[in-house]
Amino acid sequence: MTLGLLDLSIVTDQLIQQLNAYLPTSDLWRDHTFAINFTGLAPDAARVTHEGCQVSVYLFHVTADRFQRNTYPTGGSAQRIPEQPLSLTLYYLLTAYEAASYVHEQQAMSIAFKCFHENPLVTARVGDAGAIDFTLTLEPQSIDEISRLWQSIASPVRLSAVYRASVIFLEPPPPKVPARVLVPPELEAVPGQIRATVTAGSDGVATIVIPEAGFVAGAPQVYLRAAALAETAAATPAPGEFRVVDPTTLAVRVPAGTARGHWLLYVRAAAGRTTMPVVLVVP
Numbered sequence: 001m002t003l004g005l006l007d008l009s010i011v012t013d014q015l016i017q018q019l020n021a022y023l024p025t026s027d028l029w030r031d032h033t034f035a036i037n038f039t040g041l042a043p044d045a046a047r048v049t050h051e052g053c054q055v056s057v058y059l060f061h062v063t064a065d066r067f068q069r070n071t072y073p074t075g076g077s078a079q080r081i082p083e084q085p086l087s088l089t090l091y092y093l094l095t096a097y098e099a100a101s102y103v104h105e106q107q108a109m110s111i112a113f114k115c116f117h118e119n120p121l122v123t124a125r126v127g128d129a130g131a132i133d134f135t136l137t138l139e140p141q142s143i144d145e146i147s148r149l150w151q152s153i154a155s156p157v158r159l160s161a162v163y164r165a166s167v168i169f170l171e172p173p174p175p176k177v178p179a180r181v182l183v184p185p186e187l188e189a190v191p192g193q194i195r196a197t198v199t200a201g202s203d204g205v206a207t208i209v210i211p212e213a214g215f216v217a218g219a220p221q222v223y224l225r226a227a228a229l230a231e232t233a234a235a236t237p238a239p240g241e242f243r244v245v246d247p248t249t250l251a252v253r254v255p256a257g258t259a260r261g262h263w264l265l266y267v268r269a270a271a272g273r274t275t276m277p278v279v280l281v282v283p
Contacts, residue, residue, distance in 0.1 A: 004085045004169030005126050011165055012040040014124035015057050022115040036108050043095050053098040053108045061091040065167045086170040095160035109159055139164045208250045217244045219270040224263055
């Protein structure tokens with residue numbers, strides 16, 4: 001699973017790509033032939049480097065996301081720095097410029113507004129197989145706030161709006177495979193109480209013994225929260241696998257990259273049987 005990205009320009013490129021894909025489908029665009037260029041350049045730079053109507057989607061400010069600072073995106077407790085990814089909120093200045101036509105400017109902005117309004121959930125590709133999701137919202141700005149922003153750019157004010165992209169995670173270093181797993185020796189199930197004997201080996205494999213469980217190869221289901229572990233016949237399960245040792249015993253190994261913290265492991269002896277939760281403590 002991709003926990004974040006290393007390059008913020010991926011988010012900018014995705015927004016520009018989304019605008020370029022939306023443009024031919026816009027009802028407003030079908031009757032017009034003037035050129036629109038979507039760019040990530042700053043408004044002052046876009047005015048002098050291209051011809052036609054320039055729509056600038058400029059990343060001008062970045063802040064830490066206050067709601068995700070201590071929350072690990074894949075679940076579990078907060079992680080130590082630098083294992084905890086940096087959560088960010090990006091602020092974009094959306095503006096249009098064409099020296100010869102205010103109509104073209106406002107039409108181009110209308111297209112951009114509709115595009116972002118109709119696509120508030122954005123997925124950006126990260127590498128060959130990964131992807132990140134974030135939301136895009138129009139941020140309210142007072143006249144004073146937007147005027148101060150344009151003063152800092154040192155350009156004459158134009159029709160503009162501020163958009164907020166969040167949450168963007170900067171990818172942390174690859175997490176380490178836990179050396180061992182600690183499992184409390186008591187399980188609660190409905191109905192009644194089930195006592196289990198649990199041991200954790202130095203190879204990261206937890207052995208769970210549940211009396212009268214009736215485990216049969218091919219029948220048990222084991223989940224780490226919502227992620228299913230795969231059954232294996234190997235003597236030592238690989239990360240993310242479990243093995244039926246005998247009718248009362250399972251050998252379980254958590255997936256590689258499982259973060260530190262408390263995790264719920266759900267064990268079901270067979271389809272239709274009671275699900276038994278186990279608290280895993282990954283040190």
